[in-house]
Amino acid sequence: MPTPKAPSGSGKSAAPAPVSTAVAKAQYDSLCLTCHGPSGHGDGPGSAQLDPKPRSLDDPTWQASVTDEHIKKAIVFGGAAVGKSPMMPAQPQLKGQDALLDGIVKIVRGFQKK
Numbered sequence: 001m002p003t004p005k006a007p008s009g010s011g012k013s014a015a016p017a018p019v020s021t022a023v024a025k026a027q028y029d030s031l032c033l034t035c036h037g038p039s040g041h042g043d044g045p046g047s048a049q050l051d052p053k054p055r056s057l058d059d060p061t062w063q064a065s066v067t068d069e070h071i072k073k074a075i076v077f078g079g080a081a082v083g084k085s086p087m088m089p090a091q092p093q094l095k096g097q098d099a100l101l102d103g104i105v106k107i108v109r110g111f112q113k114k
Contacts, residue, residue, distance in 0.1 A: 017099055024103025031075075031091055032104070040111030052085050057111040071108055072101045 029038075037044040040057030047054050055062065073081055076095050079088030094101055 019099040019103040021103065021106075024100060024107055027094075027100060028104055028107045035088070040108065050085075050087055052087070054088070055084070057108050058113045060113050063109065063112040068102075068105045068109075071105050075101060075104060 033044050034046040035044045035050065035054040036042055036057055037047065037054075042054040042056040044054065057063075070082060074084065074088065075091050077092075078086065078090035080086040081090070
């Protein structure tokens with residue numbers, strides 16, 4: 001006997017389609033690289049004028065202290081929303097773009113020193 005399908009509008013949402021690494025990287029480069037730099041060291045071209053300096057995303061202590069959800073909240077709502085510098089701007093246009101945020105978090109996690 002075939003397995004019944006959930007009726008439309010059953011309240012179950014499908015998992016978001018994965019976003020390509022290239023799309024996530026393009027968003028990181030567009031939104032984050034200016035301050036956090038191409039390698040996540042907090043040394044992007046815009047960082048020289050900032051006080052406090054942007055976080056180095058490769059710091060293993062910081063990496064271990066934050067969840068993926070915390071990183072997503074910082075991206076979408078800005079630094080002040082997570083108790084950090086208000087100099088980190090919010091990116092509200094990314095709210096609800098879970099697959100894209102997952103891709104950016106994967107990039108951030110990839111900067112961690114081993």
